[in-house]
Amino acid sequence: MIFACRNVWSRKTPLNILNRKTTRFWQFSTKAVKEEKVKFPGVTESYFTDKMQFIQSVNPIPTYRVMDRQGKVLDPAQEPQVSKEFALKIYKDMITLNILDLILYEAQRQGRISFYMTNYGEEAYIGSSAGLDSQDVIFGQYREAGVLLYRGFTIDEFMNQCYSNEKDYGKGRQMPVHYGSKKLNFQTISSPLATQIPQASGAAYALKRAGNKNCVMCYFGEGAASEGDFHAALNLAATMQCPVIFFCRNNGFAISTPAFEQYKGDGVASRGIGYGINSIRVDGNDVWAVYNVTKAARQLAVEENRPVLIEAMTYRISHHSTSDDSSAYRSKEEVENWMRFDNPIVRLRRWLENKNWWNEQEDKSYRTFIRKEILKSFSKAEKLQKPSITDLFNDVYDRPTPNIIIQREKLKKLIEKYPNNYPLKIFKNEGEDL
Known part of the structure; x- marks a missing residue:
């Protein structure tokens, strides 16, 4: 298949818009053709050449990092000047997320929740949350629980959502791990892939129009970048100069x-470059590299209304979700090697130990403490009732539409006809009239 792009001026373009500098490129030149610069309206800059060359690639994009795999800083100038409390906050959140994942993953395997996705191997993205302002708006995909954790989402709130109980903000109408928090500026996650990316561009444009000195952060995986929404979103953000990362x-x-x-x-x-967007590749297992890059990207987005693309190179240690068995498409040895040699939690721990800010005893003590707290919350959330059954129909529209009323009446009749098949005791407000 051959793709051909023809970029020309419109026939309606008035000739008087062409200044002398521009029209010079349409005249014959006495210089060698290959030295003659040309500025067509469809490109930023180019030049004529007498050599025919199809371009497939340019030099590989480098991957920025601060620490090596042993937690040693490579260039002291790149080490962020953060406090002990700040660094420990990030590290403890990474440990908490890791243990939370372990407990909820096992809960799904036991049939106690319906679905789960872990963050194993990717915990360093919490550094990106630390590089943002709390008023910046987040559009997540589904593996960004650490961003919420950093912003103050409690263990109880995680558990309530995954158990779809009466305290779940989504009223039990979302799959587990589809979190959302208005107070923390975290847009509710939706299952369809890449839908949040163009939404993020639109939200960023709205922030720009409102004059807010904040940006939008949009997370997604490289699989979502294969969707058409990714390309539409980047083009929109670039042409409208939206403050989005x-x-x-x-x-x-x-x-x-x-x-x-x-x-x-x-x-x-490389795709961001093609859209004229400031782009960078970063070691996604290096929390300080992610932190530095996010802070710099935010400055570009907020102060200059420039969209930025960050590609964080990492490795998914876990299965994609509890619905996936990754042993079908990769070897156990490959996964174990990544766990052993490039673990983001271990890397940060070594950095902390090098500064004498952390030690093995403190590590064991915190892990024991947070595990007990998570299990306590786990047990509490499991005992709560499900949301009221009427919540199935509330909040869908401002006022119930005719089809919603019909659906509610049908459910009421089914419950009355087959009471043994609808265990209403597990729902809040048992016996509430539909």
Whole structure:
């Protein structure tokens, strides 16, 4: 297949818009053709050449990092000047997320919740949350629980959502891990892939129009970057100069499809360049590299209304979700090697130990403490009732529409006809009239 793009001026373009400098390029030149610069309206800058060359790739995009795998800072000038409390906050959140994942993953395997997705191997993205302002708006995909955790989402709130109980903000109408929090400026996650990316561009444009000195952060995986919504969103953000940061977690696999089967170009960052967006590739397992890059990206977005694309290179240690068995498409040895040699939690712990800010005893003590807290919350959430059954129909529209009223009446009749098949005792407000 051959793709041909013809970029020309419209025939309606008035000739008087062409200044002398521009029209010079349409005249014959006495210089060698290959030295003659040309400025067509469809490109930023180009030049004529007498050599025919198809371009497939440019130099590989470098991957920025601060620490090596042993937690040693490579260039002291790149080390963020953060306090002990700030660094420990991030580290403890990474541990908390790790243990939370372990407990809820096992809960799903026991049939206590319906679905779950872990963050194993990607916990360093919490550094991106630390690089934002609390009023910046977040559009997540589904593996960003750590962002919420950093912002103050409690263990109880995580548990309530995953158990779909009466205290779940979504009233039991979302799958587990589809979090949302208005007070923390975290838009509710939706299952369809990549829908949040163009929404993020639109929200960023609204912030710009409102004059707010804040930006939008949009998270997604490299699989979502294969969707059409990704390209539409980047083009919109670039042309409308929206203050949005696109954060791609390139973890190597989109469900079961390895990256090399998804695209042949140089990752995802190269696409941002094609759209005229400031782009950077970062070591996604290096929390300080992610933190530095996010702070710099936010400055560009907020102060200059420039969209930014960050490609965080990492590896998904876990299965894609509890509905996936990754052993079908990758070896156990490959996963174990990544766990052993490039663990983001271990890397940050070594950095902390090098500063004498943390030690093995403190690590064991905190892990024991937070595990007990998570299990306590787990037990409490499991005992709560489900949301009221009438919540199935509330909040869908401002006022119930005719089809909603019909559906509610049908459910009422079914419950009356088959009472044994509808265990109303587990729902809040048992016996409430539909």
